[in-house]
Amino acid sequence: MRQALALSLCALFLGGCASDPADRDISGTWINQVAIDAATKGGPLREALQGYGPTLEWDVNTKAGQARYNNGFENAQGQMLAEKSGSWKIDFYNSAITLKRDGKQLLQEANDNEPEQVFDRPKDPAPEGAPLGANFERALYSAYLGGEWKIVNGPGEGGTVLFQSNGQVMGLPGADRFALCLAGDCASMTDGYDNLWLQLNGQGKPWIFARNGKQLEIFQAINTSQEADQFPGYIQGTRQWLLEKQ
Incomplete structure (x- = not known):
């Protein structure tokens, strides 16, 4: 009885106890809005991108176990592996990147090569079929110019x-x-x-x-x-x- 009551309360106040899988799902497109916001302050463009990048856009497909990123001049694709901590490890040929949800944002954890980076959903998505990186460019062009x-x-x-x-x-x-x-x-x-x-x-x-x-x-x-x-x-x-x- 107590167990049933606890489950009912969980569903009522928390929208169900199965929220963890949704939190772990990072599928879709994410852009480096922080870098765009820094650029729109009116200073040098690449200085802002380098300061808050270098990754500019992620395209993630958890069902297929694949994640791609664009850094402004090249695309890279890696294989995804779910970790017990709730994060995702993205394996590339000779490196790995860890991604995880942080509320409504995607967090790319710092490693030996890159600093921590934060990503948001694009507010005005590029047309379906647009190449990787197009969502970031679209948001940047609108905000910066x-x-x-x-x-x-x-x-x-x-x-x-x-x-x-x-x-x-x-x-x-x-x-x-x-x-x-x-x-x-x-x-x-x-x-x-x-x-x-x-x-x-x-x-x-x-x-x-x-x-x-x-x-x-x-x-x-x-x-x-x-x-x-x-x-x-x-x-x-x-x-x-x-x-x-x-």
């Missing part, structure tokens, strides 16, 4: 620029799409400078940018490599645009 920007100086002065979460840009002369460099080869090419890709009708090139609060400066990127087959190395050139967020 969302809203109206006025061209204070440069071609199209006085006009309004809109950067869309899907990578489209409106109002910036000579460009219809953009992509922010998050990590990898594109980051190595500019030696610490933040850079983005601007293109029109499928043809484009890299530009260097600097974000300072509500101001965004976009500079020409000058390639200093001497040979055509050399890895490009860009330095900051003449400022093309000064944008101000409205």
